[in-house]
Amino acid sequence: MADTFEYLLRLGDDRLVLGHRLSEWCGHAPILEEDIALANIALDLVGQANLLLTAAAAAEGKGRDADALAFLRDGIDYRNVQMVELPRGDFAFTVARQFLFAEYSLLQSEALQRSKHDDLSGIAAKMHKEARYHVRHAGDWVLKLGDGTEESHRRVQDAVNELWRYTGELFMTDEVEQRLVASGVACDSAALEPAWRAQVDDVFKRAGLSVPETRWMQRGGRAGRHTEHLGHMLAEMQTLQRQHPGAAW
Amino acid sequence: MKSTETPSRDRLMAVLDTVMDPEVPVLSVVELGIVRELEVTDATVRVTVTPTYSGCPAMQVIERDIAAALKAHGAADVEIRTRHKPAWTTDWMPAVAREKLSAYGIAPPGPAAGQQLVSIGRRRPQPECPYCGSAATELRSEFGSTACKAIHVCSACQQPFEEFKPL
Numbered sequence A: 001m002a003d004t005f006e007y008l009l010r011l012g013d014d015r016l017v018l019g020h021r022l023s024e025w026c027g028h029a030p031i032l033e034e035d036i037a038l039a040n041i042a043l044d045l046v047g048q049a050n051l052l053l054t055a056a057a058a059a060e061g062k063g064r065d066a067d068a069l070a071f072l073r074d075g076i077d078y079r080n081v082q083m084v085e086l087p088r089g090d091f092a093f094t095v096a097r098q099f100l101f102a103e104y105s106l107l108q109s110e111a112l113q114r115s116k117h118d119d120l121s122g123i124a125a126k127m128h129k130e131a132r133y134h135v136r137h138a139g140d141w142v143l144k145l146g147d148g149t150e151e152s153h154r155r156v157q158d159a160v161n162e163l164w165r166y167t168g169e170l171f172m173t174d175e176v177e178q179r180l181v182a183s184g185v186a187c188d189s190a191a192l193e194p195a196w197r198a199q200v201d202d203v204f205k206r207a208g209l210s211v212p213e214t215r216w217m218q219r220g221g222r223a224g225r226h227t228e229h230l231g232h233m234l235a236e237m238q239t240l241q242r243q244h245p246g247a248a249w
Numbered sequence B: 001m002k003s004t005e006t007p008s009r010d011r012l013m014a015v016l017d018t019v020m021d022p023e024v025p026v027l028s029v030v031e032l033g034i035v036r037e038l039e040v041t042d043a044t045v046r047v048t049v050t051p052t053y054s055g056c057p058a059m060q061v062i063e064r065d066i067a068a069a070l071k072a073h074g075a076a077d078v079e080i081r082t083r084h085k086p087a088w089t090t091d092w093m094p095a096v097a098r099e100k101l102s103a104y105g106i107a108p109p110g111p112a113a114g115q116q117l118v119s120i121g122r123r124r125p126q127p128e129c130p131y132c133g134s135a136a137t138e139l140r141s142e143f144g145s146t147a148c149k150a151i152h153v154c155s156a157c158q159q160p161f162e163e164f165k166p167l
Helices: A002-023 A032-060 A066-071 A091-112 A118-146 A150-166 A175-182 A189-207 A228-243 B009-016 B058-072 B095-104
Strands: B035-040 B045-049 B078-082 B137-141 B149-154 B160-164
Touching: A002 A032, A002 A066, A002 A091, A002 A175, A002 A228, A032 A066, A032 A091, A032 A118, A032 B137, A066 A228, A091 A118, A091 A150, A091 A189, A118 A150, A118 A189, B009 B035, B009 B058, B045 B058, B058 B078
Parallel strands: B045 B078
Antiparallel strands: B035 B045, B137 B149, B149 B160
């Protein structure tokens, strides 16, 4: 069960951290419709994280719940990829990241519906439905900005250049994952990359965007090695439960 | 000695059909398609629900309302279970629910999409305007006042309206 706990944390932490980053736009988005859309997508992601961390807590079996995992773990115990913890940046950076992650989440949740972990396969089916709307939303914006004005194109290309070296970690696999692939619980992350790349290339081509030449890929998030940004984010996100443990609505 | 007996399953199902979705108050939880099972025993009434969206804040209110309504109609002990599999789909909403949505000014959902990849830039079919019935409508945003709705505007009667999104 230690492997299952670890794997569910990875899935849950990706969505919790990205959902929190996205929620930072609430009240700040460029237009009202976007404010509503980003808040709704953030809510979907945090909701997915709640389900996944609840399953993780059950797999751990030490009496912790989703809230304890979200609010009382330090950065070193977080298992998200580094891409999702980067500061939200400008609107172009946000939609570029949402697009790259949503295409990944769509393929991953499609595969995980066949998981032998009953809870996970059910959650994956739900995530897959929601990810379709996330892909459509972010993909439309990547097209609009990439194929828009000189400034919008420059901003979204800058975002892609900055984000690209963080995409490799999405598809890195390790012993934990491979053991769970063998037992039918997990899906092989590396196997998702060709389809992901084809989708991304198609949209980038239509948006007039290019993929940076760099081959270097950042890694470490899955093992608890994070950028300096995660700690700052958690300090804000966790402050209430740290100061008033067990506080409830 | 028990002073009252637990009402019949049919009776309690009718009670559930009076518990409204707080976000879409013309639909009951039964019409929303989230009530998957209702088991009535001497001791307990057990309701199994399948949530709509992962992060829908109305789910907690709905569960509370279900328990309160059943207790008010004679169920001594109510247990609410959550089931994630199979995932909720708007395809579970009966025809009567779609008619009520339309009459309320919300375009009902079309058939849910399958497992295929999403084609960016290609729109899903536009809903008809629930006010004038025109097919000439335009998407404003895939995300509306709640996670389950999209915002459109009708080119014929100029009325903005919401659509219950197919999921």
